[in-house]
Amino acid sequence: MKIGTRKSRLAMVQTEMAAEAIKTAFPxxxxxxNGYETKGDQQLNRSLAAFGSKGAFTKELETAMLEGRIDLAVHSAKDLPVELPEGLTVGAVLQRGDSRDVWVSLRKEFSEIEACRGKVIVGTGSLRRALQIRQMCNGVEIRDIRGNVPTRLKKLSEELFDxxxxxxxxLxxxxxxxxxxxxxGCFEAEGQTFFYEILPKEQFFPAAGQGIIAVETRQHDCEDCMQAIHDEQTWQMFLAERAFLKAIGGGCNEAAAVDAAVDEEKMTVRARYAADGAHMKEISVSGTRYGDRMKDRQMAVDLGCRAAQKLQSGKVYLIGAGPxxxxxxxxxxxxxxxEADVVVYDHLASASLLNETKDAAEWIDAGKFAGNHRMKQSEIEQLLxxxxxxGHVVARLKGGDPFIFGRGGEEALALTAAGIDYEVIPGVSSVYSAPAYAGIPITHRGKASSFHVITGHEDPAKGESSLDYDILAREEGTLVFLMGLSRLRQISDQLIEKGKDARTPAAVIAxxxxxxxxxxxxxLSRIAETAEEASIQPPAILVVGDVVNLKEAVDWQQPGPLSGRKILVTATEIIARPLxxxxxxxxxEPVVMSLIGVKGQEMSSxxxxxxxxxxxxxxxxSRNGVRFFFEQMKKEQVDIRSLGDSRIAVMGAGTRKELENWGCYADLVPEQSCSESLAKALCAHAEPDEAICLFRAEEASDVLTKRLWEKQYRVVDIPTYRTEIMWKKRELLGEMLEDVDAVTFCSASAVSAFVQMTEGHDLVAKTICIGPVTAQAAKKEGLHIDKVAEQYDLEGLTEALCAILSQ
Known part of the structure; x- marks a missing residue:
């Protein structure tokens, strides 16, 4: 019987173990x-990832077997590709060895992995190991290492790695x-003492098949021999872990880890997987064993597939957006x-929440508001x-609280039936928050010790109302009707007819x-008429009870110069937040809708x-220039003390504040926040032999550089970031323009984006610019500007807003 294997010492030892098992059964x-050199052994200059999942350590052995030069091939099971060549199969597995991983170091101070933080260099060619080590020790540097065990220990002894x-x-x-x-502990090898720590599987999951010796054969060949050396419990672990790997479409160097455990009663499969190659998710599934070999094998495969399906499927958040x-x-x-990759949203009171999503997130408008449902409820559930x-993380954004007349329960049941992981994030409900903002506490000692929430818009498929107005009319607590504006008269009439005092105070809050x-x-007898006379529009709630009389005394909202005004903020996030x-x-009420995104540029060192x-x-x-500069410093691990010989100039109070947030203070801030003023200030303070290094947007104007070149300064213009138009916001922007009083602009790029995205729209809202450069850009684009801030910063912009909206 000819057995093939790789030539490495470990491969030979494992083959001798298999040969000994065969000799014991068939003396x-x-x-x-026979030893073979595989492609993976020969090409040590290539990373494992470069080989993909095509059998870097097995192909030569399988070819020899198919050509009849060997009868069996012995492998480390974790090296086997998930698809074997036609005509070959895994005939047997030996009893599993220790499947854990071991941290090995030459230095005693790094003998335990928890001590390895900061600039520790870790050698591994495995993406699985790299991701898990980063989870345990943030900040370590991963470097690729190839070769057999003695080769890797030799590289460690040469201090190429920590x-x-x-x-x-x-080992x-x-x-x-x-x-x-x-x-x-420690062990001796290659003339050196090495320190080791065996990593617990609770923290560090192994690779599929790790610790298992697999014997590959031709189909229907050597069956008696294979049966004699085969370990059934190990085989079931092997089946589960291989099924998992196959289901995720992975190979031996996938960003995946899996550990199957079997006892007399059950099998458990724990797995981790990083679909994006960076962020590992974890899952555990288990099943009760049947005690029947074939059924237990099938269960092992099913558990592996189920673990993969759970890790590959995403998660849904049912989020209450608030009132x-x-x-x-x-x-x-x-x-x-x-976190969300996809946001499915209803008609929201403010689009600002969507501005919190990442730039790449997909937005889907479910469009649910009174009289207009773009999608049926069943369609929304299927979409989720x-x-x-x-595999997406989905945010289902619903007004108020998802479980208070929000049909969130229906969506949760649909997700449960489909086996989708989800989480409910409650929201502040308009039930109590809208009355609170109107100065009406819905409970109050001596007036209401309870409140009752009723839908004013029942399921139209119902034959008759399920509301018992007899009971509601007798309730002493506050009654709150949601979504009942269109039935306001019927609700009030029914309550009075069933005995509610017609003089009971009532309020409608829109x-x-x-x-x-x-x-x-x-x-109560006049509330419908009063709401109609005031042209109250939905969304609105009806509050009935004595607590309404507290409104005048508890009117806590103090009017300000912008009260009742909705202002569209088009700036990038870093500027939009303070504005x-x-x-x-x-x-x-700011409606934040950043029309441009910023992307960091690859900078020269x-x-x-x-x-x-x-x-x-x-x-x-700009603030963005500061942020990307310091982020690049961190990336390059440049010490903050390297700034010691440099002087710093910034344009605008916001940029100065962002610089101070990073622990630095400007040496120069021009009087006006514009390129001309900055150039003038630099020319007044910079020495002729000083270089002027500009860190700004790729598409920044050339005014500053021209003025500096005119004065013969050496200018180094470093594009730090670039802006991109957020086209996915175009439709939502058009809707928002119908309901805002003013639009603010803080940059020429925001003006350009706005003009392109609103082509064909009639603009009624007032327009305000932060300064003359932005205003000049608007003029070039043909956009009328109503007001330009006299002070070119956010405070000045806010003052301009107040001035134009008070006219």
Whole structure:
């Protein structure tokens, strides 16, 4: 019997283990072991990822078997591709060895992996190991390492790495570690002492098949021999882990880890997978064993496939957006929005929430509001399932709370039936928040010790109303009717008819918690008429009870110069946040819709700029320039002290503040936030031999560089970021323009994007620019500007807003 294997020492040891098992069962069978050199052994200059999943360590052996030169091939199971050549099969697996991984270091201070943080260099050619080591020790540097175990230990002894990760089974089979070794310790090899720590599988999942010796044969060949050496429990683990790997479409160097465990009662499969090659998700599935070999094998395959399906499918967040004021969404809701790949949203009081999503997120308008449903409920549910099954993280953004008349329960049931992972993130409900903003507490000692929430818009498929107005009329607590504006007269008449005092105070609150909030009050008998006379429009709620009389005394909202005004903020996120806060403080409602996204550019080495001979100025014209500069410093690991020989100039108070956030302070801030003023200030302060390094947008104007060149300065213009138009916001922008009082512009690029995205729209809202450069860009684009800030910063822009909207 001729057995083929790789020529490495470990491969030979494992083949001898298989040969010994065969000799024990069939003592008279002569055995010959032939060593082969595979492509993976020869091409050590290529990473494992470069080979893909096409059998870097098996192809030569399989060819020899198909040509009849060998009868069997012995492999480490984790090296086997998920698809074997036609005519070949895995005939047997030996009892599994230790499937854990081992951290090995030459230095005692790095003997335990938890101590390895910061600039520790870790050697591994496995993406699985690299991702998991980064989870355990943030900040480590991963470098590729290839070769067999002795080769890797030799590279470690040459101090090319601070530590490497090896398979425990390999170290034990080679005799470096004993089967009964401690979890931590040291061993001798290659004339060196190495320190080790066996990594627990709870923290560090193994590769599929790790620790298993697999014997590959021709189909229907050597069957008696294979049956004699085969271990059934290991085979079921092998089946589960291979099924998982195949289901994710992976190979031996996939960003995946899996561990199957079998006992007398059940099998458990724990797996990790990074679909994007960077962020690992984890899942665990289990099943009760049948006690029947064939059924248990099938269950193993099913569990592996189920683990893969769960990891590949995404997750759905059912998020309560709150009642309208964007400040009332929960922090958890915002975090989920930022994580989402897809956002399915209803008609929201403010589009600002969508601005929190990542640039690449897909937006889908489900369009559910009174009298206009772009999608049926069943279609929305199917959409959530399809997007999650495609592996996306889906945010289902619903006004108020998803489980309060929001049909969130129906969506949760549909997701449960489809086996989709989901999470409910409750929201602040208009039930109590809209009355609160109107100065009406819905419970109050001596007036109402309970409140009752009723839908004013029941399922039209119902034959008759399920509301018992007899009971509602007798309730002493506050009654809150949602979505009942179109039935206001019927509701009030029914309550009075069933015994509710016609003089009971009532209020109708429209667009609660937003700038457009309106509230009218009257006795129950007149509330419908009063709301109609005031032209109250949905969304609106009806509040009935004595607490309405508290409104005048609890009118806590103090009017500001921008009260009742909705202002569209078109700036990038870094500028939009502080501007929106200014607007809120003055009573306005900011609608944040960044029309341009910013992308960091590949910069020439900042380290080279900062260490070049001579003195220099570092010049920043925007917050984004500052942010991307310092992020690049971190990326290049440039010490902040490298800035010591540089002087810094910034344009505008916002840029100065962003610089201070990074722990630096400007040496020069021009009086006016414009290129002309900055150039004038630099020319007044810079020495002739000083370089002027500009860190700004790729498409920045040439005014600054021209003025500096005219004065013979050496200018280094470094594009730090570029802007991109966010075309996916075009439709939503058109809708928002119908409901805002003013539009603000903080850059020429925002003006350009706005003009392109609103072509064909009639603009009624007032337009305000932060300064003359932006205003000049608007003029070139043919956009009328109503007001230009006199002070070229966010405070000046806010003052201009107040001035134009008070006219």
């Amino acid at each position: 008279s069978v002569p055995i010959e072991i 530590g490497i990760i090896l398979a425990a089974a390999g 034990k089979r080679l005799g470096y570690l004993s089967d009964a070794c401690d979890e931590t 309208g004021d964007t400040g009332l969404i929960t922090m958890k809701g915002i975090e989920a929005l930022k 399932i399809e997007k999650a099954m495609a 667009s609660g918690t937003t700038a457009r909030q309106r509230c009218v009050t009257a006795d 929106a806060e200014y607007i809120r403080r003055l009573g306005g 900042i380290k080279a700029v900062l260490t070049s001979p001579g003195k220099r100025w570092l010049v920043f014209t």
